[in-house]
Amino acid sequence: MxxxxxxxxxxxxxxxxxxxxxxxxxxxxxxxxxxxxxxxxxxxxxxxxxxxxxxxxxxxxxxxxxxxxxxxxxxxxxxxxxxxxxxxxxxxxxxxxxxxxxxxxxxxxxxxxxxxxxxxxxxxxxxxxxxxxxxxxxxxxxxxxxxxxxxxAQEKETQRAFLLSRLINSEGKDPQLLGQAARALGVKPESSFIVAVAAGHAQKAFRAGVLRAGVGQFLHERDGALILILEDVPARARREPEGTRAWLAALDCFVAPPARSLAAVPPMLRIALESLPVVTPDRPGQRTVRDAWGYVAATRLGEYGTVLADTVLGPLATISAHERDRLIDTVQAYLRSGSVSETAAELYCHRNTVLNRLARFEQLTSFDPANPQDAATVIAALHVHFLRR
Structure with a gap:
């Protein structure tokens, strides 16, 4: 030396x-x-x-x-x-x-x-x-x-992951667990929260977006999922929760309905995880319950869903595959807007063509897409149909 x-x-x-x-x-x-x-x-x-x-x-x-x-x-x-x-x-x-x-x-x-x-x-x-x-x-x-x-830092992260896991697996009714999880996450249990989960194909971009927004401390990993549990409005802030953030709209993720307290985070996270398959590379951006309810309902209907789809769409098996696909595309487009003119514009055809196809669908299935009750049944059947494909 x-x-x-x-x-x-x-x-x-x-x-x-x-x-x-x-x-x-x-x-x-x-x-x-x-x-x-x-x-x-x-x-x-x-x-x-x-x-x-x-x-x-x-x-x-x-x-x-x-x-x-x-x-x-x-x-x-x-x-x-x-x-x-x-x-x-x-x-x-x-x-x-x-x-x-x-x-x-x-x-x-x-x-x-x-x-x-x-x-x-x-x-x-x-x-x-x-x-x-x-x-x-x-x-x-x-x-x-x-x-x-x-x-x-590693011990803190391990403890945070452990408490987060316990919180997610709970029903949010244990005050002691809620207090421990709130301290580990650095939030107040009475606050409102935004719960979002990144699509599997977009986790890197999601992490980068969260870090750019300066809220990386609210990012968590669990069982391969990348989860954001963001304190939306701190307790006693005297303003309504936003429910999302503008920067989330461009990220491939599912954003659950607002959790009104930490106790409401577990069910919202379960909803987000169950809905995540609707976020795909060909349909990029933020998705919500409005986008995912059909997929989730179809998966939960089980064999009843199969019977429903066969009951509504089964009669279409009597026509050619080309006509069947054309009718389904037209019904789908119409059910999205409820407007014959918008459907015609979307499909690049005359409005009379749309009316004829809707009438043909009703003739074959006995379900009228213009009737609210029939439309709800057809929507559910279509979700099951596409889930099975």
Whole structure:
């Protein structure tokens, strides 16, 4: 670590280090007086005894490094341990490093006091040895601090994921669980929430969009799903929930109806996850219950849905595939708008053609798309029909 020195100089350094080790408690006290002047230490969780013990251990480590003395096991990991502890105690890194680098001034001043006057000119050349020792210590304190922050962040994320999983699997009726989940998510349980889930093919773009919006802390991963649980309107904000955000409209995702409290998040998330298949690459953008209810209803109808589809659309099997597809396309377009003119414009045909096809559909199936009750039945049957294809 150091360049070789003359025997006389090494002897002086060794003597000074030995004298400082004998006087280490006083040197540590002087260091503590300086550290306590740093604002962040005054209001931190670092107690006086902790400060004193780590100051003595750090000074001893530095002196042994300067004097090329053996490092006992009790001091081998003191630098990293100091970084770990201060991170746990919430001390800002900048303040910690400022305190650690203060070691150089305190230690160098103490060493100069113990150097005989005749050796002082040569000894001052050894300042680099003290600086190298302090830098060695500082780098390891810094590394220990960052490693502990990473561990704490991972533990926090693990706890957050665990509580989120418990919340999602619950009915939202456990006040204790709601309180724990709210603290882990950084929200208030009485707030309103936006619940959105990214389409599987668009998770990267969804994450980027959420981060651009500055709400990345509300993003969660669970069982392969990328979920946004965004506090829409904080409790007691005295304004109505928006229910969505403008930037979500361009993202391939499903946005559930607004959750009026944290307790309402689980059912809204289950609805979003169940509805997610309607968000496809060929139909990009945000989807809602209005877009997904037919798909969800069709999947839930089960064998009843099969019977319904066969009852309504079965008679179309008597005509050619080309005519059948043309009639279904026309009925679908008409049911979307309820307007013959808009349907004709969408399909690039005359309005009389639309009327003829609707009449033909009614003739074959006995269901009139212009009749509200029949239209509802036909819509359900069509959803089952397309689900089975």
């Amino acid at each position: 150091h360049a070789s020195r003359e025997p006389a100089s090494r002897s002086v350094v060794s003597d000074v280090v030995a004298d400082c080790l004998a006087d280490i408690d006083r040197i540590a006290r002087e260091y503590l007086l300086e550290v306590q002047k740093i604002d962040d230490y005054a209001g931190s969780a670092v107690v006086a005894q902790d400060l004193e013990e780590t100051a003595v251990a750090s000074m001893e480590l530095l002196l042994r490094l300067v004097g090329n003395l053996p490092i006992p096991d009790r001091l081998a990991g003191v630098s990293e341990a100091l970084g770990h502890r201060r991170a746990q105690q919430g001390l800002p890194l900048e303040s910690l490093l400022r305190a650690v680098r203060m070691d150089f001034r305190i230690l160098w001043t103490a060493m100069l006091e113990k150097v005989p006057a005749e050796f002082l000119p040569d000894f001052t050349q050894d300042a680099v040895r003290v600086w190298e020792a302090v830098e060695f210590h500082t780098i390891r304190v810094h590394a220990g601090y960052l490693n502990e922050l990473a561990t704490m």
